[in-house]
Amino acid sequence: MTDDLNLPGLEDVRAAAGRLAGRVHRTPVLTCAAVDGLAGATVFFKCENFQKTGAFKFRGATNAVRLLADSVEAVATHSSGNHGAALAAAARERGVAAHIVMPENAAAVKRAAVEHYGGRVVACEPTLAARELVLERVVAETGAVFVPPFNHRHIIAGQGTAALELLEEVEDLDATVAPVGGGGLVSGMGIVAAGLRPGMEVFAAEPEQADDAARSFRSGKIEPANSNTIADGLLTSLGPLTFAAIRAHVSDVVTVSEAEIVAALRVTWERMKIVIEPSSAVAVAAVLKDARFKGRRVGVIVSGGNVDLDQLARLLGE
Amino acid sequence: MTDDLNLPGLEDVRAAAGRLAGRVHRTPVLTCAAVDGLAGATVFFKCENFQKTGAFKFRGATNAVRLLADSVEAVATHSSGNHGAALAAAARERGVAAHIVMPENAAAVKRAAVEHYGGRVVACEPTLAARELVLERVVAETGAVFVPPFNHRHIIAGQGTAALELLEEVEDLDATVAPVGGGGLVSGMGIVAAGLRPGMEVFAAEPEQADDAARSFRSGKIEPANSNTIADGLLTSLGPLTFAAIRAHVSDVVTVSEAEIVAALRVTWERMKIVIEPSSAVAVAAVLKDARFKGRRVGVIVSGGNVDLDQLARLLGE
Numbered sequence: 001m002t003d004d005l006n007l008p009g010l011e012d013v014r015a016a017a018g019r020l021a022g023r024v025h026r027t028p029v030l031t032c033a034a035v036d037g038l039a040g041a042t043v044f045f046k047c048e049n050f051q052k053t054g055a056f057k058f059r060g061a062t063n064a065v066r067l068l069a070d071s072v073e074a075v076a077t078h079s080s081g082n083h084g085a086a087l088a089a090a091a092r093e094r095g096v097a098a099h100i101v102m103p104e105n106a107a108a109v110k111r112a113a114v115e116h117y118g119g120r121v122v123a124c125e126p127t128l129a130a131r132e133l134v135l136e137r138v139v140a141e142t143g144a145v146f147v148p149p150f151n152h153r154h155i156i157a158g159q160g161t162a163a164l165e166l167l168e169e170v171e172d173l174d175a176t177v178a179p180v181g182g183g184g185l186v187s188g189m190g191i192v193a194a195g196l197r198p199g200m201e202v203f204a205a206e207p208e209q210a211d212d213a214a215r216s217f218r219s220g221k222i223e224p225a226n227s228n229t230i231a232d233g234l235l236t237s238l239g240p241l242t243f244a245a246i247r248a249h250v251s252d253v254v255t256v257s258e259a260e261i262v263a264a265l266r267v268t269w270e271r272m273k274i275v276i277e278p279s280s281a282v283a284v285a286a287v288l289k290d291a292r293f294k295g296r297r298v299g300v301i302v303s304g305g306n307v308d309l310d311q312l313a314r315l316l317g318e
Numbered sequence: 319m320t321d322d323l324n325l326p327g328l329e330d331v332r333a334a335a336g337r338l339a340g341r342v343h344r345t346p347v348l349t350c351a352a353v354d355g356l357a358g359a360t361v362f363f364k365c366e367n368f369q370k371t372g373a374f375k376f377r378g379a380t381n382a383v384r385l386l387a388d389s390v391e392a393v394a395t396h397s398s399g400n401h402g403a404a405l406a407a408a409a410r411e412r413g414v415a416a417h418i419v420m421p422e423n424a425a426a427v428k429r430a431a432v433e434h435y436g437g438r439v440v441a442c443e444p445t446l447a448a449r450e451l452v453l454e455r456v457v458a459e460t461g462a463v464f465v466p467p468f469n470h471r472h473i474i475a476g477q478g479t480a481a482l483e484l485l486e487e488v489e490d491l492d493a494t495v496a497p498v499g500g501g502g503l504v505s506g507m508g509i510v511a512a513g514l515r516p517g518m519e520v521f522a523a524e525p526e527q528a529d530d531a532a533r534s535f536r537s538g539k540i541e542p543a544n545s546n547t548i549a550d551g552l553l554t555s556l557g558p559l560t561f562a563a564i565r566a567h568v569s570d571v572v573t574v575s576e577a578e579i580v581a582a583l584r585v586t587w588e589r590m591k592i593v594i595e596p597s598s599a600v601a602v603a604a605v606l607k608d609a610r611f612k613g614r615r616v617g618v619i620v621s622g623g624n625v626d627l628d629q630l631a632r633l634l635g636e
Contacts, residue, residue: 028346030368049591050348109588266627270427273367273623275591305591309584313631 007245008153010195013160013188016063020161023062023093025051027162029169034271039287040294044173046166049276049305053113055233056162056185056303057086057149063158064147065090072096074144078124078131081110082233082304083149088119099144101135103127107232109308150182151239160188166299167196174296179282179303180204180213180253181234183242189301190249204246204253205286207261212237214253217246230315231261233279233304252292256285262315264288268302277307278315325563326471328513331478331506334381338479341380341411343369345480347487347617352589357605358612362491364484367594367623371431373551374480374503374621375404375467381476382465383408390414394462396442396449399428400551400622401467406437417462419453421445425550427626468500469557478506484617485514492614497600497621498522498531498571499552501560507619508567522564522571523604525579530555532571535564548633549579551597551622570610574603580633582606586620595625596633 008016030045048056061083065075074097077087084100091098098119102111103126114121124134139146148155162185163176176193180186186204193202206213207229215223216238225237238246246253256264261278264285268276276284280302287293287300326334348363366374379401383393392415395405402418409416416437420429421444432439442452457464466473480503481494494511498504504522511520524531525547533541534556543555556564564571574582579596582603586594594602598620605611605618 054591269593269627273372273593275587275593309587309630309634312627313634316627316631 006153007187007241008157008160008191010192012153012157013164013192016157017161017164019066020059020062020158024059026165027051029166030272030274032272035267038267041287042297043287044166044170044297044299045272046162046299046301047274048162049274049280049302053082053085053089053117054304054306055082055086056159056301057082058089059161060155060158060184061086061090061147062093064152064154065094065096067154068094068145072145074099074142075147076135076138076142076144077101077147077149078135079149080106080232080235082306084119085110085113085117087147088114088117092118097144099138099142101131101138103131107308107311110306113306149236150184151241153241155184156187156191156241156245158188159184160192162301163189163192166301167192170299172297173197173200173299175201175203175293176299176301177203177205177283177286178301179231179234179279180206180246181279182236183213183238183246185301185303186250187242187245190245194249201251202249203286204250205283206253206255207231207234207282208255208257210234211255213246214255216243217250217253230258231279231282233277234282254286254290256282256289260285260289275305275307276302277304279303280305324471325505325559326475326478326509328510330471330475331482331510334475335479335482337384338377338380338476342377344483345369347484348590348592350590353585356585359605360615361605362484362488362615362617363590364480364617364619365592366480367592367598367620371400371403371407371435372622372624373400373404374477374619375400376407377479378473378476378502379404379408379465380411382470382472383412383414385472386412386463390463392417392460392462393465394453394456394460395419395465395467396453397467398424398550398553400624402437403428403431403435405465406432406435410436415460415462417456417460419449419456421449425626425629428624431624468502468554469559471559473502474505474509474559474563476506477502478510480619481507481510484619485510488617490615491515491518491617493519493521493611494617494619495521495523495601495604496619497549497552497597498524498564499597500554501531501556501564503619503621504568505560505563508563512567519569520567521604522568523601524571524573525549525552525600526573526575528552529573531564532573534561535568535571548576549597549600551595552600572604572608574600574607578603578607592620593623593625594620595622597621598623
């Protein structure tokens with residue numbers, strides 16, 4: 001799979017939706033009067049925590065794997081978690097092998113998920129350099145095709161199908177919000193929004209303590225990631241494609257504190273009764289915090305629900 | 319509200335459903351391939367954890383409150399939690415006051431919920447005798463009408479609407495399961511099942527450590543409650559009406575250990591991504607455990623989602 005420098009368009013997202021039909025869940029959109037009261041807004045939650053493999057990542061991975069040549073027998077990637085499980089599951093559905101390079105300190109629940117879906121976990125040291133080196137070795141040894149986690153048009157088009165479903169189901173949204181890590185989800189959402197609802201605002205949400213997307217947005221160049229947040233799905237920096245999509249389609253990147261993330265996690269669990277991971281709580285926290293959402297109809301993409309309950313217990317105990 | 323010794327019938331549940339339309343949520347029915355795999359069955363979860371006030375109890379309370387005479391200005395009850403919040407919310411919707419007698423050791427999240435819905439909490443010692451004494455005093459002082467938590471035909475008819483919706487939505491269930499505390503939910507379910515699907519089996523699920531319904535079912539008389547389980551919604555003994563309904567319509571009472579309850583809680587949270595309370599996990603545990611469900615289509619009523627996250631953190635730490 002070579003890097004294609006062109007971004008996908010709305011037509012590519014629609015084509016992905018056709019490819020994904022019957023293979024991914026059309027997840028529900030939930031509302032909650034209590035959350036609306038706290039936010040002072042009408043909030044629609046697109047629940048990708050109910051997606052297969054527990055995260056939106058299954059959409060992009062499935063789109064990319066379905067578009068592989070018939071001759072391909074294996075795929076590989078590096079992932080701190082959700083993309084790895086998604087790729088393993090998508091590969092199994094297609095009948096090819098999956099080799100997933102994971103940092104040795106990845107959450108236990110995410111490592112177990114990869115293995116549950118039939119993926120082979122290859123542990124590496126928790127640095128980007130180690131990940132890339134080990135991935136290169138795995139590709140050389142197995143002939144697997146590298147499926148990147150976000151910076152690829154097929155991945156971005158696949159992730160965009162979540163926003164496409166949301167905008168089809170809920171009319172007249174004033175704004176949408178999604179968490180930004182590598183930027184695949186927000187890029188897909190921006191592309192869909194620009195095509196379908198040009199007047200609607202698109203926001204990315206990010207932890208203050210991993211604010212590389214916010215800094216990149218302001219400086220105009222991709223800034224390196226800092227890496228100290230409970231939202232462990234958002235530790236990645238942007239790629240050239242996702243940065244281009246974000247510059248083109250995103251109004252602003254809202255940042256939230258660790259305390260705001262934990263508070264949003266608690267509100268969503270206790271009031272909505274759905275299990276979301278800290279990365280998703282970042283988007284909820286942005287809606288609860290930022291005055292620009294007040295009085296408006298806001299769509300939030302709840303990116304995933306893969307949280308380690310033991311880790312949660314520790315978080316709440318702090 | 320006087321005790322009526324007649325059980326409601328299917329027509330009373332249908333009338334309640336009409337009364338509740340637009341006032342209670344028609345909650346979703348969810349499925350999960352991972353849970354099906356573990357259970358060896360096809361399981362349909364009727365998600366009353368998404369109900370207003372976070373539990374099925376809002377159905378019965380709303381039905382009872384809507385049937386009060388116009389002259390009534392206040393209601394009262396004793397409750398360890400969910401019925402209290404439900405009655406407070408139903409009373410507010412009708413525009414009458416609610417006085418809720420709660421044991422002083424009730425979960426913080428349940429006490430906060432009663433107050434959130436505008437109810438007045440009256441604390442008492444954590445014994446049935448103290449509850450009844452304090453309730454009597456509150457009724458004498460305020461002129462409030464006592465709305466009992468389960469042993470009343472209007473309450474049972476209201477709770478039955480959850481099963482009615484489930485059976486309308488999912489055809490050809492072989493069995494249904496719900497947790498049993500005071501028995502309002504199971505009674506309503508049994509009445510609906512007997513009327514609509516006489517061939518379907520109805521099971522109650524109960525903690526081994528609070529197995530008074532199982533003992534009553536076997537002995538033929540109402541046995542006193544024992545009270546040592548994490549499923550704090552199921553500490554109550556049956557009433558004459560609910561015991562009669564259970565004897566008439568329930569195939570068996572399945573009991574589960576505390577470890578099985580925690581395991582079911584974990585599976586539901588981690589795989590289905592929904593927040594359920596320990597009392598609901600009792601029914602999930604029964605399906606995972608009992609061989610009579612294998613290979614069958616089983617409906618589970620997820621009774622509620624009001625769990626204190628700090629309490630959960632402690633549970634998981636043990």
